[in-house]
Amino acid sequence: MHCDGLTVGQASARLGVTVRALHHWDEIGLARPSLRTAAGYRLYTTGDLERLHRVVVYRELGLGLDRIGALLDATTTDVAGTLRAQRAHVAARIDRLRRLSAGLDRMIEAQERGPLLSAEEQAAVFGPGWDPDWPSEARRRYGGTTQWQQYAEGAAARGPEEWQAVTEAMAGFERDLGEAMDAGVVPGGPEADRLVDRHREVFAPYFPLTRQMQVCLGRRFETDPGFAAHYDGIRPGLAAWFRRLIDAGARAHGIDPDTATWE
Template sequence: MDVNVPESMTPWLHVGPAGEPVAPAAEGLTIGEVASLVGISVRTLHHWDSVGLVHAQERTSAGYRAYSARDVARIHRVLVYQELGFSLTTIAALLDDPTVDETGQLRRQLDLLEERILRLRRMAEAVEQVLASRTAGAVLTAQQQAQIFGRGWREDWADEARGRWGDSDEWAQFEENVAVLSEADRHRVREDGETLYTELADAKRTGVAPGSEAANQLAERHRAMVGQLFACTHSMQVCLGRLYVQDERFAATLDAREPGLADWLAEIIDANARLHGVDPDGAVWA
């Protein structure tokens, strides 16, 4: 039976003349051979040796470091944990913990890798959807818009927004983020927005003052809500606050919840922006 084992997945193996995996020589592998097999630099291996992460346990007849199959297997496990985002300190603690079952640890690594592969596959599928939508010139349907912005959202508003901001990076980010939302996600975004605007109206009604801790927290929640659709800086949020006041449609929608809400929301956004080093009078869309 033919054996086909990718070197990248089994760096502790040599490949024989017929392509079959064979164990390292009894004398072990030099640091240069290991670096070549595993795909990392000799300098990295020296560093890992100096910090006690991976030691070459043997020496060649010439006195050089010699890595055994067990040493290289440890390197492979370090690389897997690095791929998963663990620090070298954490990796060393995991690998050197005498209470940890190595087989169980490897199974856990496999589970984590499979979870990451699944996330990356979903991200790739999402990017494919965005590319397909852009190629087809597709936009959100009226129903999808309502699921995000509420029943009061009108399709002509989307057309106007696209004409005003369609060439911006934020609009591209908005379309990409929204394109991958499921129906349930769109419903959740809308419900989160409804909850927040209800709390904003209640805060305005009960006299929460702009600049207070409660008002600043609400302003940050508003920025986080917008951030679900595109990255929103404090300066950009100030620009949105101006729009809420200056555009009669936005002002009417907000003030229908609580008289004066549009102005008050702009005020708490401005006050919170000052707290984060942004002068509202000079705020720009950036």
């Protein structure tokens, strides 16, 4: 029985790799144990462990097993050139990971506070009536919902210009909504249905809005003092009229506004 060498389990513990990986490297001829015990168990010598250590190092550098085998065995292989190329690859990967880390930081911040804008930027984008405490209050009330997560993910990717475009799209819609009310657009008619569909489109940057969710929002537009004041400030009675448009559009798609739920 040979005493010079380590078993697969001992080599695994020494190198910090799995026994399964050692067996695989043995099977493909990348790093094989040189000795056997009388019972047929393979043992790794000091030289075997040195080769295994190089495999582990090259693998951690991101090289594939085929490339590693070539580096270990081929006398003509330009090791320095191969490692330089791998260094460039690693540097590019580090740059990508740094950008990913920065993006994650923005997403975490957006999850915690909503728009990533200063108080001055928020006032410029959303208007002087904007309450900078609203995102904190919204997170307190809705932070555990899918919609808040969707809103925050969008907020993480937007700067002042993108938020300005979102705000202007909604303002344009609300202006046209008031003009449609003045023109006597009838709930359930083609023009009313186009307005209802457009509302979901301009609202989508906050989070996707289903028809049932839109019905629930329509209720709040009429009954919530803040929403009602906003819409009725555009046109007296606009909040209730807009709700009728939404309800009529929902009925046309088989949704009972009286029983619609947030889904």
